[in-house]
Amino acid sequence: KPNMPEFWFVMQIAMLCGFVTSYPVNWWLVSNGIKERM
16 A cells, blocks of 8 residues: 555665666667667
8 A cells, every 4th residue: 555654665775776777788788879868
């Protein structure tokens, strides 16, 4: 339920995991010219 503190705590952990997994991949794609910078 979105009104529970546990929901937001787990949401923060999920967002951190998404950032940790996507940042190196995006860095590699930009450095190799596959993806343009934003």
